[in-house]
Each structure stands twice: as C-alpha cells, then as structure tokens.
Amino acid sequence: MTQITLRTPDDWHLHLRDGAMLRAVLPQSAAHFGRAIIMPNLVPPVVTGADAAAYRSRIIDALPEGAAFTPLMTLYLTEDTDPEDVAAAHASGLIAAVKLYPAGATTNSASGVADFARVQGVLERMADIGLPLCVHGEVTDPAVDIFDREAVFIDRVLDPLRKRVPGLKVVMEHITTSQGVDYVRSCDTGLGATITTHHLVINRNHILAGGIRPHYYCLPVAKREEHRLALRAAATSGDARFFLGTDSAPHTDPAKLQPCGCAGCFTAPNTLPILAHVFEEEGALARLEAFTSLNGPAFYGLPPNEGTLTLARGAPDLPGHIDTEDGPVTVFDPGFTLDWHVSARSSC
Numbered sequence: 001m002t003q004i005t006l007r008t009p010d011d012w013h014l015h016l017r018d019g020a021m022l023r024a025v026l027p028q029s030a031a032h033f034g035r036a037i038i039m040p041n042l043v044p045p046v047v048t049g050a051d052a053a054a055y056r057s058r059i060i061d062a063l064p065e066g067a068a069f070t071p072l073m074t075l076y077l078t079e080d081t082d083p084e085d086v087a088a089a090h091a092s093g094l095i096a097a098v099k100l101y102p103a104g105a106t107t108n109s110a111s112g113v114a115d116f117a118r119v120q121g122v123l124e125r126m127a128d129i130g131l132p133l134c135v136h137g138e139v140t141d142p143a144v145d146i147f148d149r150e151a152v153f154i155d156r157v158l159d160p161l162r163k164r165v166p167g168l169k170v171v172m173e174h175i176t177t178s179q180g181v182d183y184v185r186s187c188d189t190g191l192g193a194t195i196t197t198h199h200l201v202i203n204r205n206h207i208l209a210g211g212i213r214p215h216y217y218c219l220p221v222a223k224r225e226e227h228r229l230a231l232r233a234a235a236t237s238g239d240a241r242f243f244l245g246t247d248s249a250p251h252t253d254p255a256k257l258q259p260c261g262c263a264g265c266f267t268a269p270n271t272l273p274i275l276a277h278v279f280e281e282e283g284a285l286a287r288l289e290a291f292t293s294l295n296g297p298a299f300y301g302l303p304p305n306e307g308t309l310t311l312a313r314g315a316p317d318l319p320g321h322i323d324t325e326d327g328p329v330t331v332f333d334p335g336f337t338l339d340w341h342v343s344a345r346s347s348c
C-alpha cells in the first residue's frame with residue numbers, strides 16, 4: 001500500500017497550554033486534526049463555564065488563518081464544582097466533558113479531587129444529562145508503587161465510582177496497562193478509553209535502560225512490554241471502546257531536563273506518521289481510521305468529520321523540536337524511521 005485516506009482524525013486528549021506555548025503548539029494539532037478534547041489543567045485550572053469560554057476564545061484567536069479545527073472544551077472537576085454551572089456549560093454546547101484529576105496525580109492537579117463524596121452531586125447530574133467524565137486513572141497513595149497506580153485505581157476508585165453513579169459515561173484517559181484494557185473490555189456500555197501514541201511505542205526500558213531519557217517520561221509512566229503489547233492489540237483491534245487521545249503534553253526542554261523534570265511527551269507533530277507505522281506493523285492499517293476518526297466521535301455522540309486526511313509513503317519532513325517564546329519543545333522520537341507522511345487534507 002502506498003497511501004491511505006482517513007476521515008479527518010480527532011484527538012480526544014490534548015494539552016494546548018496557554019499564551020506563547022498555545023500559539024506555538026496549536027498549529028501542529030490544527031494541521032492534522034479536526035477536533036480535540038482540550039485538557040483544562042492550566043495554572044489556574046479551567047474550572048467554570050466562564051473560564052472555559054475565555055480559554056476557548058484564546059484558542060480560536062491563536063488558530064492559523066483558515067484552520068479547520070474545533071476545540072472541544074472541558075472543565076476541571078474540583079470539590080467545589082457547581083452542578084448548575086456544569087449543566088449550563090453543557091447545554092450551551094460549550095463543553096464536551098468534565099475532567100477528573102485525583103489531587104496530586106499529575107501535572108497541575110493540585111486542585112483535583114481528594115474526597116469523592118463531595119463530587120457525587122455533580123457526577124449524578126452529568127449522568128442525567130449524558131456528559132462524559134474523563135479520568136486520569138492513577139491513585140496518589142504514596143505507598144502504591146508508581147507502576148501499579150493505574151491498576152489499583154481501577155479497583156479502589158473507578159469501579160466503585162461507576163457503581164455509585166450508574167449511567168455516567170466515563171473515558172479512562174491514556175490507559176497504560178493490560179488491566180486497563182481488560183477493564184474496558186469487561187464493560188458493554190458507558191466506558192471507553194483513550195490510548196496515546198507514545199504508549200504504543202515505548203515501554204519502561206525506553207525511559208530507564210542505558211541512561212535516563214526525560215523526553216520519554218510521562219504520566220501514567222510507561223509500563224512493562226507486556227502492557228505495551230496489550231495496548232497495541234486494543235488500539236489495532238477496531239473495538240469501538242478504544243480511540244486516540246494523544247495526550248500531547250508540551251513542556252520546554254529546560255522544564256524537562258531538570259533534576260525533577262516535568263511529565264509529558266509532545267507528539268502532536270508526528271502522531272499520524274507514527275500511528276501509520278504501528279498499525280502497519282500490526283497488519284491493521286485498515287483499522288487505523290476506526291481508532292483515529294470513528295470510535296471517538298461515536299463514543300461522544302458526535303458525527304465523524306466530513307473531511308479527509310491522506311497519508312502517503314515516504315519520510316515526513318519533521319523538526320526534532322519546535323521553538324516557542326518560552327524555549328524549545330522536543331518532539332517525541334519514536335526511535336524508528338518513519339515511512340509515512342501526511343500528504344493531503346481536504347476539509348469538505
């Protein structure tokens with residue numbers, strides 16, 4: 001096969017940040033994606049409908065001329081979130097989901113949830129109105145090993161939460177384990193999962209063996225090889241419960257290359273060439289479109305994009321980093337030579 005045309009992909013988990021970083025990274029996503037779920041973990045976080053409306057305007061203002069890209073906004077769930085504000089933001093079409101960060105689990109999650117009893121009312125309201133909850137699924141208990149935090153979260157937090165709020169639509173974001181895959185597969189309705197590009201490519205050896213590689217450090221941290229293989233099987237299976245959320249999470253090199261560096265991989269520029277490579281390796285190019293362009297909209301109750309994106313043979317012309325006014329941001333290196341590039345996009 002020398003080229004493949006997909007319905008325009010969507011990114012169901014994206015960090016665009018704000019200010020100079022937003023202006024630098026937004027064109028990278030807008031070039032290849034029709035829509036993206038925009039993560040609300042700014043400083044301070046996007047907690048109210050008014051915050052989301054203002055952030056959405058800043059994103060629209062930063063879009064390149066003529067870009068065909070729609071930001072799907074989210075609210076950051078706190079213990080003080082007002083169910084009425086959430087319902088109004090949903091009813092007006094402003095937000096597509098609410099994001100749950102367990103307090104302290106990841107970048108800018110200090111305002112997240114510690115006492116789940118305090119968000120029961122919001123979650124019940126979300127179930128009533130059909131608004132999905134996106135979940136960063138890791139426990140924060142320091143006694144739990146970092147490689148076990150996702151699996152423990154399913155048992156201790158997620159499964160009880162779903163039983164307390166029947167009917168709530170939940171997306172397990174950026175799953176990294178076979179337990180995550182199995183849990184999603186065990187549920188017939190109301191549960192989906194995003195899978196990132198980088199977790200299909202790296203395991204924990206890539207971060208730690210032969211030297212420490214900060215650009216491969218993200219949360220949830222990459223796990224053993226058996227988990228990477230489970231993720232690849234899920235992503236390439238065509239199963240509608242699994243869809244692309246890149247979790248492209250830019251941090252400047254100075255912020256990553258520190259004694260205590262930030263978590264996040266920046267994959268927006270090369271996600272589609274990498275995915276084409278992975279799906280081809282798995283003999284599943286025919287199912288790439290389901291993962292990038294069909295399963296996500298179906299879960300969120302939206303139509304697929306009307307436009308198309310074409311990938312063709314040949315190495316992409318991609319930079320190793322992009323420059324921002326805050327400093328360089330390194331693009332995720334998949335560690336293999338890419339042989340697919342985005343060759344065309346039509347937006348009708």
Ligand SMILES: NC(=O)N[C@@H](CC(=O)O)C(=O)O
Pocket residue numbers: 015041106107136217218219220247249250263264265
């Ligand atoms: N994935 C990451 O490693 N980092 C994300 C936060 C997140 O998605 O957990 C970020 O905002 O930098």
Ligand SMILES: [Zn+2]
Pocket residue numbers: 106136173174219220
């Ligand atoms: Zn996260």
Ligand SMILES: [Zn+2]
Pocket residue numbers: 013015039247249
């Ligand atoms: Zn993220």
